[in-house]
Amino acid sequence: MAPESPNTRANRESWNATSRAYQASHRTELEDDVLWGPSMPPERDLKTLGPSVSGKNVLEICCGGGQSAAYLAGQGARVTAVDFSSEQLDHARTFARSKEVQLRLIESNVEDLSMLEDSSFEIAFSAYALGFVEDVVTVVVVSNLLAQLGCTLLELLRGHPGAAPGSRRSRRRRPGSRPGGYSPRRPRR
DSSP: OOOOOHHHHHHHHHHHHHHHHHHHHHHHHHTTSOOOSTTOOOHHHHOTTOSOOTTOEEEEESOTTSHHHHHHHHTTOEEEEEESOHHHHHHHHHHHHHHTOOEEEEESOTTOOTTSOTTOOSEEEEOSOGGGOSOHHHHHHHHHHHTTTSEEEEOOOTTOTTSOTTSGGGSOOOTTOOTTSOOOOOOOO
């Protein structure tokens, strides 16, 4: 695994320091569905993950406190959830127990998902979190490999005020990119 960058370390430390306060102040809006972002309809209305997740292997990238993962597990999915914040994952464990669901929780920087087998998920997704990741392209490529022949849904909202200083989320959106979505581009030669 590559060494952690100073920005990633600062971001992880920030989430570990603020996790309890964040979960306390946002608890009600995060529970009982997948939240794709502020002012967005919930997953139960959008059905972007399909009509049913029951029996499917689902990967949540940047799971935070595990609310979306627990919701999907309650709908019958087998969920693996990855996050780099030990405090957020502690919340996810406690939350999953309170909902009486099983989650496979992995503490890791999501830029390295080498511990997971290719093609082992029908669905790979991240809801309102990829702006905290420095190397989004790697996450997109890897999640597509993990969910080959399946579905990959990733959101990216740049300029989020909660980003760690220097992270991509704290930078301005590049001209020509779309807010709230991933715009595939050809590599420059």
